[in-house]
Amino acid sequence: MTKTPVPHFSGILGSAAYPIEAGRYRLIWSEICPWSQRIAILRRLLGLEDIISEGKVNPVITEQGWQFSLDEGQRDPVLDIDYLMAIYKQTDADYPGRATIPVIVEVTTKKIVNNESQEIMLQLETNFSDFVKADAPDLYPENLRAEIDALNAILLEEINQGVYKVKAAKTQADYEKYFNIFFNRLDELDARLAERRFLFGEQLTDSDIRLYVSLARFDVAYYTTFRANRNCLTDFPNLWRYAKELYQIPAFRETTNFDAIKKGFALNNLEGNPNRIVPLGPDTSIWDK
Known part of the structure; x- marks a missing residue:
């Protein structure tokens, strides 16, 4: 599940080799x-x-x-x-x-x-522009692509992969380095969202999806399993409001299974959890409030 280099297949959906057809x-x-x-x-x-x-x-x-x-x-x-x-x-x-x-x-x-x-x-x-539903959001608008790409690079390095660097640290110095990079970036994102609904204002974009998937795993997995424990997601007033709002969108909510996340991170971590104990907390019902 970590982003270690592995051989990958790089076919292009929508190309001549892989045309877009329902059910294909x-x-x-x-x-x-x-x-x-x-x-x-x-x-x-x-x-x-x-x-x-x-x-x-x-x-x-x-x-x-x-x-x-x-x-x-x-x-x-x-x-x-x-x-x-x-x-x-x-x-x-x-x-x-x-x-x-x-x-x-x-x-x-x-x-x-x-x-x-x-x-x-x-x-x-x-x-897939000819196949998306009529009211689908434009998640990668041409006028914002350069800014989205720049922010996505930061999110990848310091948040999405950044928290895995915290977990993988082999020395105290490395742990503290990546720990600080991760939380400093979360502080900056929390400040960014103080006067914005989403990362780019009122428009939902590709970047919001990338940040959300890390936030959804923060308190239930990263805080304990990855020792990313300076504070909880709920301690960030703007990130917490933002994450909960995204969770109310069906596409986010329907794909977020906190029990599966908690169980998976606990039981796939046999080195750190040899007795295979799945934590009871935290209470994820607060995402609905």
């Missing part, structure tokens, strides 16, 4: 994974449910990798596979990496089109 593609994701949740949010915001179906793997990773144990018969009903690695091997029998999410699969061939979230987001936002 399937998104595989998991509710634990921030990188895949942002595709799930985007799919709903744009109204692409009839174009791209979705399947979910269990948030707890097995020794064989991501498993479709949430489905009847423990198999994906469309792809007819039990573990995600099967699709990777069907696409490339010599694939040397691990099976990662998100992944877009071509249903007819049962082969992977793309498994890089950044590329998938861009393709959905720019190549």
